[in-house]
Amino acid sequence: MSASELKRIYFDHSATTRVLPEVEEAMRPFFLEKWGNASSIHSFGREARAAIEQARKQVANLLNADPAEVVFTSGGTESDNLAVKGVAMYKGKMKGHLITTKVEHHAVSEPCEWLKRFGFEVTYLPVSSEGFVDPGEVERAIRNDTILISVMMANNEIGTIQPVREIGMIAHEKGIPFHTDAVQSIGKMHVDVKAENIDLLSLSAHKFHGPKGIGALFVKKGTKIEPIIQGGGQERGLRSSTENVPGIVGLGKAAEIAKRDLEHTCARMKNLRDKMIKHVPELVPRAYVNGNKTRRLVNNAHFRFDFIEGEGLILQLDMKGIAASTGSACSTGSLEPSHVLLALGLTHEQAHGSLRVTLGRENTEEEVDILLEVLPGIVSKLREISPFSAERPMGPGEGASCVQ
Amino acid sequence: MYSDKVMEHFANPRNVGEIVDADGIGKVGNPQCGDVMWLYIKVKDNIITDIKFKTFGCGAAIATSSMITELARGKTIEEAKKISRSDVADQLGGLPAVKMHCSNLAADALKEAIKDYEAKQAAKGKPA
Incomplete structure (x- = not known):
């Protein structure tokens, strides 16, 4: 039976989510009917402008922010780039110290690395074995010339929720x-920029049932920040480029729905997550949960299995119609295991044997039960192929030490 | 990203296991990516009569392991020595570029197993 004949199950919502029908419906008029440029003074422009400002309110409302504090971008990566580079390079000051963590998304850590080339200094804070940043460490890392602190709200791989407040x-x-990268948090937890003491917050529409290619950066009033894209001066000069009106409308609608449905979708996902976290280590010998069991995103379950490699697991699950992902970078085109899992103190072979299951609002208990039913067999099938076992564990220097 | 042939071998790997009284064993590992492969051969009258493997690694590592057992079984030692990494990849309809180096260990494992067999033969005083 081919995968196309199977009922497919999607457990990779941290990668992307389905656009909700309500969102698609809200966007539709902005392709064929209301297709004006929001900067135009005529009626075509005015209807586009009105739609953008409505979406800005919807996003602000989700975050407990003022609409004037919402800057639309092309997505989470651009929002992170704007926050990090825009603050660091404010008024052309090309020096200073940034504090971030070893478990950030590359959209934060790579801009930091780029800034180092121009003389900036960066401290990458370590995390505990469950992935937590210690606020005390943040405090101790602060210097006289520290210009930005960036710590993600929740981790994209293991779901650990940081003490952002x-x-x-x-x-x-x-x-x-x-600054906080909240790309994985929106729609999965209550986010309030005022209560959480946030100056800059990145979000991305497609992670919470909006369209791809659109995101936003919350910029608290008075924050000193420079644009990184220059041009026609849209978005109060912080992000030039003709506005992506359908995308912005879709983001606004997705934000409205995320807020409206937060409580019951979170409760539903949390139930399913807890069921997996409880049962997977019971059903599969030598299976472990990565990250903290409760202070994690309601939709994130992350496991590792001794003696096998994660990509095989993902491929086997895919053959059963189940889409999940792995902490092993082997399947994502890079051969190094995840920097997040290594930061937890896992060995390379442990990091290679990981499985990330990320739920969405549309997943059902029946789907989770199917995963729990097929997973033990898949793991034991892969273990039969593996030279390693409880009786014969991998020894030091047997290949999986992955030293660069 | 994988060819149908790779997926087919990954889903139904041939000749998984160990040979307890193997005539040659090849154990290789790639420290870059973490793949480990153990290959066992049984040789009679200079012909590989049985071959089995155990592999820790990604889909490509398992598929190449399975493929080499098919390519080497029934071959003479001289023929088997000529099986290259690219033969394995070609027979599988190609491998993703990123996997060509890392997960294509099977030909190396076969060479190691043959080397082990020849060393054991030499130790017994027979011509290899």
Whole structure:
């Protein structure tokens, strides 16, 4: 039986989500009917402008922000780039110190690495074995020339939720802007930029049932930030380029729905997550949960299995119609295991044997039951192929030490 | 990203297992990616009569392991020595570029197993 004949199950919602019909419906008029340029003064422009400002309110409402504090971008990566580079390079000051963590998405860590080429210095804070950043470490890392602190709200791989409020408070006591990458958090937890002491927050529509190619950066009033894309001066000069009106409308609608449905979708996903976290280690010998069991995103379950490699697991699940992902970078085109799992202190072979299951609002208990039913057999099939076992574990220097 | 042939061998790998009284064993590992492959051969009258493998690694690593057992079984030692990494990849309809180096260990494992067989033969005083 081919995968196309199977009922497919999608457990990879941290990669992307389905656009909800309501969102698609809201976007539709902005392709064929209301296709104006929002900068135009005529009626075509005005209807596009009105739609953008409505979406800005919807996003602001989701975050407990002021609409004037919402800047539309092309997605989470651009929002992170704008926050990190835009603050660091404010008024052309090409030096200073940034604090971030070893478990950030590359959209934060790569801009930081880029800034180092121009003389900036970056501290990457370590995390605990469950992936937590210690606010005390943040405080101790602060220097006189620290210009930005960036700590993600929740991790994209293992779902660990960071103590953002405490870190934001420390940043504010020292007068340092605080950025958080909330790309995975929206729609999965309550987000309030005021209560959480946030100055800059990145989000991406397609992670919460909006379209791809659109995101936003919350920029608290008074935050000193420079645009990284220059041009016609849209988005109050912070992000030039003709606005992606259908995308912005879709983001607005997705934000409205995320807020409206937050409580019941979170409760539903949390139930399913907890069921997996409880049962997978019971059903599969030598299976472990990565990250903290409760202080994690309601939709994230992350496991590792001794003696097997994660990509095989993903391919076997795919053959059963189940889409999940792995902590092993082997399947994502890079051969190094995940920097997040290594930061937890896992060995390379442990990091290679990982499985990430990320739920969405549309997943059902029946789907989780199917996963729980097929997973033990898949793991034992792969273990039969593996030279390693409880009786014969991998020894040091047997290949999987992955030293660069 | 994988060819149908790779997926077919991954889904139904041939000749998985160990040979307890193997005449040659090849154990290779790639420290870059973490793949480990153990290959066992049984040789009679200079012909590989049985071959089995165990592999820790990604889909490509398992598929190449399975493929080499098919390519080597029934071959003479001299013929088997000529099987190259690219023969394995070609027979599988190609491998993704990123996997060509890392997960294409099977030909190396076969060479190691033959080397082990020849060393054992030499130790017994027979011509290899």
